[in-house]
Amino acid sequence: MVIVMEKSATPEQVRRVEEKLKDRGFSTHLSQGVERTIIGAIGDRDAALMESLATLSGVERVVPILKPFKLCSREFKGEDTVVRVGDVEIGGGELQVIAGPCAVESREGFLEVAEMVKAAGATVLRGGAFKPRTSPYSFQGLEEEGLKILREARQLTGLPVITEVMDPRLVSTVCEYVDVLQIGARNMQNFFLLREVGKIKSPVVLKRGPSATIEEWLMAAEYIISSGNTNVILCERGIRTFETYTRNTLDLAAVPLVKQLTHLPVLVDPSHGTGKWKLVGPMACAAVAAGCDGLMVEVHQNPSEALSDGPQSLTPSNFERMMENVRRVFEAVSCAS
Amino acid sequence: MVIVMEKSATPEQVRRVEEKLKDRGFSTHLSQGVERTIIGAIGDRDAALMESLATLSGVERVVPILKPFKLCSREFKGEDTVVRVGDVEIGGGELQVIAGPCAVESREGFLEVAEMVKAAGATVLRGGAFKPRTSPYSFQGLEEEGLKILREARQLTGLPVITEVMDPRLVSTVCEYVDVLQIGARNMQNFFLLREVGKIKSPVVLKRGPSATIEEWLMAAEYIISSGNTNVILCERGIRTFETYTRNTLDLAAVPLVKQLTHLPVLVDPSHGTGKWKLVGPMACAAVAAGCDGLMVEVHQNPSEALSDGPQSLTPSNFERMMENVRRVFEAVSCAS
Amino acid sequence: MVIVMEKSATPEQVRRVEEKLKDRGFSTHLSQGVERTIIGAIGDRDAALMESLATLSGVERVVPILKPFKLCSREFKGEDTVVRVGDVEIGGGELQVIAGPCAVESREGFLEVAEMVKAAGATVLRGGAFKPRTSPYSFQGLEEEGLKILREARQLTGLPVITEVMDPRLVSTVCEYVDVLQIGARNMQNFFLLREVGKIKSPVVLKRGPSATIEEWLMAAEYIISSGNTNVILCERGIRTFETYTRNTLDLAAVPLVKQLTHLPVLVDPSHGTGKWKLVGPMACAAVAAGCDGLMVEVHQNPSEALSDGPQSLTPSNFERMMENVRRVFEAVSCAS
Amino acid sequence: MVIVMEKSATPEQVRRVEEKLKDRGFSTHLSQGVERTIIGAIGDRDAALMESLATLSGVERVVPILKPFKLCSREFKGEDTVVRVGDVEIGGGELQVIAGPCAVESREGFLEVAEMVKAAGATVLRGGAFKPRTSPYSFQGLEEEGLKILREARQLTGLPVITEVMDPRLVSTVCEYVDVLQIGARNMQNFFLLREVGKIKSPVVLKRGPSATIEEWLMAAEYIISSGNTNVILCERGIRTFETYTRNTLDLAAVPLVKQLTHLPVLVDPSHGTGKWKLVGPMACAAVAAGCDGLMVEVHQNPSEALSDGPQSLTPSNFERMMENVRRVFEAVSCAS
Structure with a gap:
């Protein structure tokens, strides 16, 4: 780290900083x-020490030099991490598409859409059993009943399934039913939950929080990995900005950036990223062109009857069309120089 | 709600919307x-129906008319809610000041600062036993040991104590030790946790999430109240913006706004709101001038040795000075016309 | 528009609103x-009237129904606008690439890079003669000398040239030298300048302001068109958010959105949009996949000697590689279903 | 500055950076x-050199140490700048209040409100003759006619007057009529305009841009001062964030921060800062408690008939009440320890 002293700092103040560092x-x-006098300090990054130095008199600011994330960094591990989900490899060079409705709403409906998205080329099924909703008066999910339906869909289609877990008390239960756990955007810094999914072996999709910097997102991954679970998949799903035409602002530059900074695979969710189904197709193509390892897309057989996220859900036929376009773009970038 | 049809919407499309509404x-x-054709619809606000209508062909957008929060709204309950914390009333016309270190770091240190802030006029003690930290490598709190120290400080000073709870599994344990629970900014939309603190009777300080709109913040309060606990105290602590000189941007306009929209008391935390101790005093005065019911301030007997948040912590003597200034401003606005 | 009355509004207050509307x-x-009582009002959108109604007692808020932009809207003109720049058509189905250095720094350097980018497939040349710089101590451009070099490069390469104009006093001078004027992001709401370029016939590239909503951006276009110049080309170049790893957050969802809302062509500038040359290639591909009509890219023959924007400039060989990849993606999306 | 090399940087790459610096x-x-290897470099801050170093191979990033602003910094000039506007001193320890309608709409109306705000204690009159409006279809001001009315109001009341200038061609004309020029938020980085007002002697109120960092705002002040005009007054008027309940988010922490960083006086505009007249009073008090040198407030004798900004304008009687409250708060903080 580098300690920048105030212009008026006394030699005595400089000495005290040096002493503390030594x-x-x-x-x-x-x-x-x-x-200015500046003091360069060679050693491990230490957040508490940096804060402590910043409070000493004569210190203007403390500039970190090393990045705070370690285990998930490209410097720690040069080659790409490939996460296996059943027979599917995420981060292994193939484009994987996770699709399904926002919430599991009924057995028949879910099994129907599961077969449809499989037919269109989805390789993982998604569906929420526990739904984080802004309003306590909105549908909150079928809970364990939903998990059973997910398991049945897996048996029916042979596709692995993913669902969100929000409560640390439910991690082991959810693990019994599904192949991949999702940490939702609102829980990205729910550290007890991160540590809990760090103790299991199942792959975890870690969505970026709507106001999380890339650094904070990677630190959340670091929580999971440092607790013992290295099967972490990142998922960009849009950040909150001043623009209100779209639900979020999909930050696609995060894709190549995260691929440079870490060895983890990265997905993009254009459904939450835009909030409007008409934008999902173009942004899915854009995400693939930006180099993501896969997509996460909401599909509902009848969006106008969906209990949540209808406006951003594709119909199965729109999903099919998206898949065709996405495949062409993926081929185009795969042979990129 | 109001449904705005596209310019090109057909009479048939209009009819389908009307039918669905009926x-x-x-x-x-x-x-x-x-x-344009627009359709006004009179009835309860219903998020799922609004989404559903938005997906029908010919519909341009659906505009909500009623606010989504009910139990916490000023319309539902006209008079101010006063929350009792031991002998202290928050929202009752007196200015309450919650003070103490970010984290409980040691028994001696905490008891010492507890007496100091009491002497300076603090009416509630704060101290973190479980610390949400961006990095898994930072100090995470003394946990239950910290809770015991908080209890001892309460006995020593006679002041009620507040601490953050992050894990729904720990709500009942934490309740045994402290008088008020805090839901931290990062957990503002941890809905399982909100429902858990909704089941108890202890007062809850609900901090605004760094990217939460005022509406989302009030919906989080609605989760707690609708689960059965009406002792909710709001706390503005800064939102995330593009400005990096300060840790957050303290949104003081939220104070008079929230007082208009709800009947709940509202506090301001100028420590997290700015991240710089030199700004805490002026912003504490500004918060009081804006009409808040109380302050939440980090104080450490030796900020340069603090294990967290040192740069934004006041020394006891700076806290004393802040208290004097704040009192003068409070008197000035109390006799406001 | 829709006027939402407060719950407590009296019949007299409702009457006064109706009267004013009539x-x-x-x-x-x-x-x-x-x-609630709500009042629907049919007629032209009128900002002053909306504000006026909002101040009447008993009125909670006024909700606009019609969009504020007219001449640039898709509803006003259904077919795509194609803007001719010399022999180049922007918005006509071909992908156009505007390339060149941030600033014209010297005659030799500029002519050299002009030939290089032409060889790689650029169809329009860019180069700044007047540079808007955050610091008054930074290089501000060669001014009229730079314009002469741009004209010479046009003669040499046969490519049309574009440069930024910042001062309404210089619009006619700049027009004598170049084919296309650029309104920079910081001047997007410099209304005197917008009206000035509205009086000429040259095409205008209107960059989105770093904190401009899509609606404000289109209103800026409306200024130019309503002043008489319909040759407006939009250019997304990133918005300001809390993320600091990138210089701006490139909002690619704006591309398909703007194509739905307006008939104007839209470009993307991945250089300013990211601020890092390593991200320019992937984001150029992503922009094309999202459906833009062209790109605007900074290229410098020796970025480490550039007087501005070196870190986001491609070398000519990196530009060549980008062009190859971009072409493949363009073909992939051109045959999209 | 400090140059952070990549972990994999070669000694040769380090050598090349050192050479360039020398x-x-x-x-x-x-x-x-x-x-990591890091290289500390002692010398003047130089934006072009920093960019240039950042593009060299092996360099991870370049961290500036010195602040980019000089002439407006507290380090350059320790004592507070006091700007004289007629008989009024801004920054001299008295609280100054600039008040009046958003736009000059008519002679009678303006003279009437001018006398009213003077009676209530305003010390400077405001009124827009040229109005920057988002829509080309909104009222754009009375232009030179408005300037004449401002001059007449000055003669009538004896108060100095301020108005916004947007076009560099009009600076000298506007100067003939008014005492203070205002650079509006949208023009904060209109560098030609900044240089133009830098050539005159009249005081300039420089509003912060809605997406400007504090550093960019001070760099804009630096443009004016380095062009020769040291009579610069800063004005915080809210920044753009994701919150939509208020028009902008008033960043009051900027007040004590700017007082630390610079020697310039700083005003606060709670009218634009909130967009809602009910919030103007509390936020005016908060601004004064935060330590500002003055306020800028919109007052209209009949806000529901205002041609612009009605919803955020105080009536004269509300302004009177605000003034009383503000005075009490100012007294409270004036005797602050």
């Missing part, structure tokens, strides 16, 4: 300019 | 303009 | 619900 | 850690 085992380099 | 028990009014 | 020639529809 | 007259310090 006490903690850092070696220091002093650069004395006309305008 | 099926759900809404009475409708048709306004046929040159540019 | 005075202005609106026909009104009253919907009296249990919770 | 060529530009910087002295360098090398800190070689296990994880």
Whole structure:
């Protein structure tokens, strides 16, 4: 880290900073300019020490040099992580498409749409059993009943299934029914939950929080990995900005950026990312062109009857069309120089 | 709600919307303009129905008219809610100040600062036993040991104590030790946790999420109240914006706004709201001038040794000075016309 | 528009709103619900009247129904606008690529890079003669000298050229030298400048402001068109958000959205949109996959010697590689179903 | 500045960075850690050089150490700048209140409201003659006619007057009529305009752009000061965030922050900062409690007939009440310890 002293800092104040650093085992380099004295400190990044230094008199600010994430960083592990979900490999060079309705609403409906999305080329099924809803008066999911339907759909189609888990008390139950756990955007910094899914072996899709920086998102992944579970898949799903035409602003630049910074696979969810089904197709193509490892898309056989997220759900036939376009784009970028 | 049809909508499409509304028990009014047909629908706000209508062909958008929050709204209950915390009344016309360190770090240290902030006029003690930290490598709190220290500080000072709860499994344990539970900003939409604290009787301080709109914040309060606990205290603590000089952007306009929209008391946390101790004093004064019911302030006897949030913590003597200034401003606005 | 009355609004207050609307020639529809009275008003959107109604007692809020933009809307003109720039058609189904350095720095350098980008497939040349810089101490451009170099490059390569104009006093001068004027992001709401470029016939590329909503962006286009110049080309270049890894957040969903809302062509600038040259290639592909009509890309023969925007500039060989990839993606989406 | 090398940087790459720095007259310090090599460089901040270094191979990022603003910094000039506007001193320890309608709409109306706000204690009159409006179809101001009315109001009341200038061609004309020029938020980075008002002697109120960081705002002030005009007054008027209940989010922490960073006086505009007249009073008090040097408030004798900004305008009697409250708060903070 680099400690920038105030212009008016006294030699005594500089000395106290250096001492504190040496006490903690850092070696220091002093650069004395006309305008400022700066102190370079070589050693591990340590958030508490950085905060502590920032409060000493004469210190203007402390600039971190090393990135705070380690286990998920590309520097720690050079080659891409490939996460296996049943027979499906995420991050292995194939484009994987997770599709299904926002919520499991009924057995018949879900099994029907499951077969439809499989036929169109989806490789993983999605469906929410526990739904995080802004309003306590909205449909909150079928809960364990929904998990049973997911399991049945898996048996029927042979596709692995993914569902969101929100409560640390339910992690082991949910694991019994599904192949992949999803940490939703609102729970990205629910650290008890992150540690809980860090203790299991099932793959975890970690959605980016709507106001999370890329660094915070990777730190959340770091929670899971450092608790023991390395099967982490990132998923960009849009951030909150001032623009209100779309539900969120899909940050596609995060895709190539995250591929540079980490070895983890990254998905894109154009459904939540836009909130409008007419934008899902173009943004799915754009996400693939940006280099993502897969997509996560909401499909409902009858969006106008959906209990949640109807406006952003594709009909099965629109999903089919999206798949055709997406495949062409994937081929185009696969042979990229 | 109001349904705006596309310019090109057919009479048949309009009819289908009207039918759907009538099926759900809404009475409708048709306004046929040159540019647009709009349909006014009188009845309860229903998120699923609004989404459903938005997906029908010919519909451009659906505009909600009623606010989504009910039990916490000023319309539902006209007079101010006063929440009792031990002998302290929050929202009752007195300014209450919650103070203490970010985290309980040691028994001696906490008891010492507890007496100091009491002497300076704090009416509630704060201290974190479980700490939500961006990095898994940072200090995560003393956990139950911390709760015991909080209880001891309460006995020593006679002041009620507040601490954050992050895990629904720990709600009842935490309740045994402290007087008020805090839902942290990152957990504002942790709906399982909200429902869990909705089942108890202890007061709950609900911090605004860093990317939560005022409406979402009030919907989170609605989760708690509709689960049975009406002792909800709101706390503005800054939102995330593009500005990086400060840790967050303290949205003080939320204070008078929330007082208009709801009957709940509202606090302001200028420590997290700014991230810089030099700004805490001025912003505490500003918050009081804006009409808040109380403050929540981080105080540490030695900020440069704090294990977290040192840069935004006041020393006890700075806290004393803040209290003097804040009192003067409170008197000035109390006799406001 | 729809006027939502407060729950407590009196019949007299409702009457006053209706009267005001009728005075202005609106026909009104009253919907009296249990919770609220709402008044639908049929007539032209009128910002001043909406504000005026919002201040009447008993009015909770006024909800606009019609969009504020007219001449640039898809409803006003159904077919796509094709803007001719020399022999190049923007919006006509071909992908156009505008390329060149951020600033014209020297005659030799610019002519060299102009030939390079032409060889790689660029169809329009870009180069700044007047540079808007955050700091008054940074290079501000060669000014009229730069315009002469641009003209020479046009003669040399046969490609049309584009440059930014910032000062209404210089519009006619700049027009003498270049084919297309650019309104930069920071000047998107410089209304005097918009009206000035509205009086000429040259095509205008209108960049989206870093904090402009899509609606405000289209209203800026409306300024130009309503002043008489219909040759407007939109350009998405990233918006300002809390994320700091990238210079801006490129909002690619704006591309299909703007194509739905307006008849104007839309470009994407992945250089400013990301600020990092390593992200320019993937985001250029993503932009094309999202359906844009063209790209605007910064290329410098030696980015580490550039006087501005070096970190986001491609070298000519990286630009060549980008062009190959972009072409493949364009073909893939061109045959999209 | 500090140059952080990539983990994999070669000694040769490090050498090339050092060489480039030495060529530009910087002295360098090398800190070689296990994880990273960092190079400290002592010398003036130079944006072009920083960008240039960032593009060299092996460089991860370049961290600026010195702040980019100079002439407006507290380090450059320790004592507060006091700007004289007629007999009024802004920044001299008295609270100054600029009040009046958004736009000058008619001679009679303006003279009437001018006398009213003077009676209530306003010390400067405001009124727009040229109005920046999002829509080309909205009222754009009375232009030179409006300037004449402003001059007449000045003669009548004896108060100095302020108005916005948007077009560099009109700076000298506007100067003939008014005492203070305002640079509006949308023009904060209209650099030609900034340089133009830098050439005159009249005081300039520089509003913060809705998406401008504090650093960019101060750099805009630097444009004016470095062009020769030191009479710059800053004005916080809210930034754009995701919150839509208010028109902008008033960033009051900017007030004490800017007072630390610069020697310039700072005003707050709670009218644009909130967009709702009911919030103007509380936020005016909060702004004063935060330490601002003055307020800028929109007052209209009949807000429901205003041609612009009616919803955020106070009536004269509400303005009177605001003034009383504001005075009490100002007294409370004036004797602050």
